[in-house]
Amino acid sequence: MLISDIKSRPVYERLSLDGAGRRHLVLSDAPRPLGEVIDGTDGADAPLGYWIVAATSAVDAQPQAEAAPGNAAPVEWRAFRAASHLLDRLSHRLAQETVGLRLYAIGEEGFIWDVARMAREAGLEPSECFTAHAGSLRRKVFCVHCKTVTSGVTTSIAVCEGCGAHLVVRDHFSRMHAAFMGVQADAEAPGELPPVEEVFP
Amino acid sequence: MTARPRTMPLRVAAAIPLSPTLKAFTLIPADGGLVPPSGPGAHLRLNLPVPGRMLKNAYSLISNPADRSHLAIIVRRVAGSKGGSAFLHEEVEDGDVIEAGLPANLFPVVRTARRHLMVSGGIGLTPFLAYIAAFEAAGTPWELHHFCRPDERGVFEGLLARYPAARVHLHCDVDLGVLDEALLRQPLGTHFYTCGPALLMDTVMERAAALGWPRARLHSESFGGAAEGGEPFIAVLRRSGLEVAVGADTSLLAAIEAAGVEAPCLCRGGACGQCLIEVAEGIPEHRDHFLDGEERASNRLIMTCVSRSRTARLVLDL
Numbered sequence: 264m265l266i267s268d269i270k271s272r273p274v275y276e277r278l279s280l281d282g283a284g285r286r287h288l289v290l291s292d293a294p295r296p297l298g299e300v301i302d303g304t305d306g307a308d309a310p311l312g313y314w315i316v317a318a319t320s321a322v323d324a325q326p327q328a329e330a331a332p333g334n335a336a337p338v339e340w341r342a343f344r345a346a347s348h349l350l351d352r353l354s355h356r357l358a359q360e361t362v363g364l365r366l367y368a369i370g371e372e373g374f375i376w377d378v379a380r381m382a383r384e385a386g387l388e389p390s391e392c393f394t395a396h397a398g399s400l401r402r403k404v405f406c407v408h409c410k411t412v413t414s415g416v417t418t419s420i421a422v423c424e425g426c427g428a429h430l431v432v433r434d435h436f437s438r439m440h441a442a443f444m445g446v447q448a449d450a451e452a453p454g455e456l457p458p459v460e461e462v463f464p
Numbered sequence: 465m466t467a468r469p470r471t472m473p474l475r476v477a478a479a480i481p482l483s484p485t486l487k488a489f490t491l492i493p494a495d496g497g498l499v500p501p502s503g504p505g506a507h508l509r510l511n512l513p514v515p516g517r518m519l520k521n522a523y524s525l526i527s528n529p530a531d532r533s534h535l536a537i538i539v540r541r542v543a544g545s546k547g548g549s550a551f552l553h554e555e556v557e558d559g560d561v562i563e564a565g566l567p568a569n570l571f572p573v574v575r576t577a578r579r580h581l582m583v584s585g586g587i588g589l590t591p592f593l594a595y596i597a598a599f600e601a602a603g604t605p606w607e608l609h610h611f612c613r614p615d616e617r618g619v620f621e622g623l624l625a626r627y628p629a630a631r632v633h634l635h636c637d638v639d640l641g642v643l644d645e646a647l648l649r650q651p652l653g654t655h656f657y658t659c660g661p662a663l664l665m666d667t668v669m670e671r672a673a674a675l676g677w678p679r680a681r682l683h684s685e686s687f688g689g690a691a692e693g694g695e696p697f698i699a700v701l702r703r704s705g706l707e708v709a710v711g712a713d714t715s716l717l718a719a720i721e722a723a724g725v726e727a728p729c730l731c732r733g734g735a736c737g738q739c740l741i742e743v744a745e746g747i748p749e750h751r752d753h754f755l756d757g758e759e760r761a762s763n764r765l766i767m768t769c770v771s772r773s774r775t776a777r778l779v780l781d782l
Contacts, residue, residue, distance in 0.1 A: 283676060285676035364676075385653065386578045387653075388681060390679070
């Protein structure tokens with residue numbers, strides 16, 4: 264029942280450093296080597312920050328300078344306990360930033376679009392904020408009936424955390440909610456549900 | 465359906481010389497009532513009857529768009545021009561009536577911007593006077609850097625005197641380094657606008673880009689009026705078989721309209737793309753800001769409001 268060719272479904276490309284930027288901040292929702300997530304950092308002389316979600320209480324989010332390859336400026340590296348921890352610091356950082364920043368986010372769609380929304384609200388233009396997908400395909404699903412967002416959905420039909428409806432997870436994507444559209448699956452014939460498939464591993 | 469009127473009569477309520485070459489005009493509807501709505505950055509096209517022909521010169525509105533009691537412009541007298549500015553400086557007096565087009569805006573403010581940084585040179589300040597009035601009314605932060613000749617400093621100081629001194633920066637030297645400092649400290653969400661001599665606009669746009677400003681934040685005034693005129697040519701309207709002579713001083717669109725053919729159009733300044741027509745034969749001379757490089761190179765499309773022809777005949781799918 265998934266509807267394909269939906270135009271709002273984001274399409275991602277591999278991240279590449281925008282040479283026109285004066286400062287770069289790369290965000291990842293999991294520990295990944297910098298060179299694995301973005302091209303062009305070798306030899307880049309603009310300051311670059313790399314923030315990752317370590318998903319452990321053993322990190323303190325303090326900046327650590329890491330030598331960069333070649334003659335590039337050192338990378339300021341920070342590890343955060345959780346995505347919420349990173350986003351909290353990001354909102355403070357963006358409030359202090361000036362025009363010239365380029366922001367990059369890589370990870371699951373819920374994370375990268377939370378970053379994109381925060382960037383937009385801070386005044387960044389789409390041409391200053393880049394996203395790429397990595398990791399699980401699991402989705403945030405926005406229930407069009409009760410407006411609740413259910414996270415971590417991996418199946419074609421999901422139970423809404425707000426109203427308990429069985430929702431068809433569509434490919435319609437909302438950049439505002441960083442979520443996909445969910446519509447009641449058995450609205451016309453209550454109780455009649457299509458088979459549930461694991462489609463967003 | 466009745467056609468929307470394309471012009472309106474305006475009466476000169478005040479014509480005040482600001483300097484030997486600058487004159488301010490306050491215009492009110494000749495028939496009473498309110499002036500048509502406009503937005504910050506809009507311009508007004510005046511029909512100026514100079515000997516032998518009718519000029520249609522565009523001037524940026526300096527009046528507060530929210531105040532519909534009048535429109536105001538400042539005209540720089542330009543030596544060696546077609547004579548429109550000289551006509552306004554010498555012939556037009558209080559009480560005279562001028563036919564004008566409806567205000568059109570090719571240089572609008574970005575409404576989602578958090579802050580506005582403006583750089584102007586000389587008479588290029590004019591659209592920003594309307595911008596600033598709107599920003600002050602809305603409480604949006606702004607900063608202006610105005611470059612002018614020392615002998616005109618007093619004129620521009622007077623025009624900006626009512627605004628907070630901390631927002632206004634007047635420069636009489638050509639040191640653009642002062643701009644780097646301003647470009648480097650703007651918070652996210654700032655948009656940048658420039659209006660003035662082409663060399664100034666090109667230079668400051670390049671400076672901004674070099675300091676990390678993306679194209680989406682940079683805006684420059686495009687003078688739609690400057691694109692008019694060129695080599696005369698014949699436009700052939702394929703559907704009707706009509707042959708329209710496009711003179712040296714008229715636009716293709718105006719010539720088509722004068723021949724009684726209704727052609728699509730909106731901004732009449734090469735920006736909106738509404739007047740796009742397919743070209744069947746001939747090579748267009750593109751003067752618009754709408755078509756991309758590929759579309760231009762194809763020679764298959766033309767924007768009739770500003771573009772002309774490189775060939776003696778241009779066959780249009782109209």
